Amino acid sequence: MNTPPAHFLLGGERRVARLGFGAMRLALGGSVRDPGTAVAVLRRAAELGVNHIDTAGFYGAGELRAHELIRRALSPYPEDLVIATKVGPILEGGFLPTGEATAGQLRGLVEEDLRRLGRDHLDLVYLRLSGAPGESRGESPGERFAVLAELRREGLIRHLGVSNAGAGQLAEARSIAPVAAVQNLFHVHHRDDSDVLAQCERHGIAYVPYFPLGGGQDRLDPARLAGVAARHEASTAQVALAWLLATSPVTLPIPGTSTLGHLEENIAAAALTLTAGDLAELG
Template identity: 75%
Template sequence: MGTTAAAAGGDFPLGGDLRVNRLGFGAMRLALGGSAPTPEAGVAVLRRAVELGVNHIDTAGFYGFGDLHAHELIREALSPYPDDLVIATKVGPLFTGGLSPAGQAGPDRLRALVEDDLRRLGRDRLDLVYLRVGGMGPAGGESIGERFAALAELRGEGLIRHLGVSNVDTVQLAEARSVAPVAAVQNHFHIHHAGDSAVLAACEREGIAYVPYFPLGGGGQRIDHARLTGVAARHRATTAQVALAWLLATSPVTLPIPGTGSLGHLTENVGAAGLRLTADDLAELSGGDPRVT
């Protein structure tokens, strides 16, 4: 596999000016319940991801447990950073111990979180910062305008290049866009959890990147790999590769960010960028579900 393997899935102008390969990498599994047993293993995975052409890495300051912390792994592995590398981070949830957030940061606390991300990643400006809304429950039900405005102020000061929102519905996306430009939405979405079509459609209309989190299942919604075996066999691919290729085929604005702490799984995931599903494949994968196209 060549060093531009991730480029086989095409690219996308994130925020209009940051061109990234559509198949990216999510750092959560390096630090929270993933398969990277040591910091050294996480560093090796990150370096190999960049060698394979990945230039969009998603992280968060709260991705950490014990001796493994995503921000510090990214800085150790990749700093000084390649010129084309885009690092996205998320702020909002507050953790006081454990793996579940104890609350959400108000507008007055977001500056400190952004400045902490800048320090830990060793950057003068963050490429993309998402306001992560709520916990692990469904999106919606709360206003986000005041908090998004606080991030927009930091963008105006030059600390952030682009803004995004995560775990939002169409109402919240519209509210955020009334405050400042939104470059990306990061929501829960995969081949068997595809009920977020309204937000995806809004992103398509407005040229906003749609970044599915848990692209290979998670958060209580798992992929039924048995339903993918026929397509996988025809392409001599794995079911995980089919699930990622489906995300790439679903919309030109989708930017999957599969994460792993395993070099083998990383190679498998990046290999999905070159998998082209046919119309018959997509029809079979839909299983009659109109949300799966």
């Protein structure tokens, strides 16, 4: 029984706790209805040792906008905090993105993220490729990723990533500039991305599963996790997160929540060590 490492060197230099926090549910689809609650969740995450927060400029509705919530909760920012954001999708009047930014629009989106977060550089910026999860595998990231690479050379971005990308798209991006992270759909019951995960392992790239506890139409099956959870006196969500941490040393799950109770439950999963028997049972 091996205990998974608790930290990962992002881009070979930034030490981050492997269990991070996704801010989407604070601004979209969660139970939060007031900014004060969202701020409390973010501050508690930092108190629990989370230093990797994932956000996007298009996360938000009304007074609940992820960038502004993060800035209100955590600025002035701790030196070890990594804030990751995504560019690519754009809002066209609604609260969900319906358009795709052109290469010429990306600089403006990055500058807007800098302004809204109150930073002089962004720690990690993903190019989020278009389409539903897993459906953008034919799109070339080339021209748009090259724009982000130039912004990295200018010092506005420290590390680059790709999201919703296949193995070929990751390889193409890496031919343009170093890729520090990939953010794709992956969890204990959705493992279709093993080729990308393997490429990340070979090259020391962080693999950041979004929807690590399922989401949308792609949900976990609690019954398949219940036996392992009962043996460890844990929740099925904790088992799902522990599985992600155990499956590869490069995985950095970013479970999101809008309640303090679920936040504390999720973070406690980092202390759950699954046995070889547990992993075999989970398949």
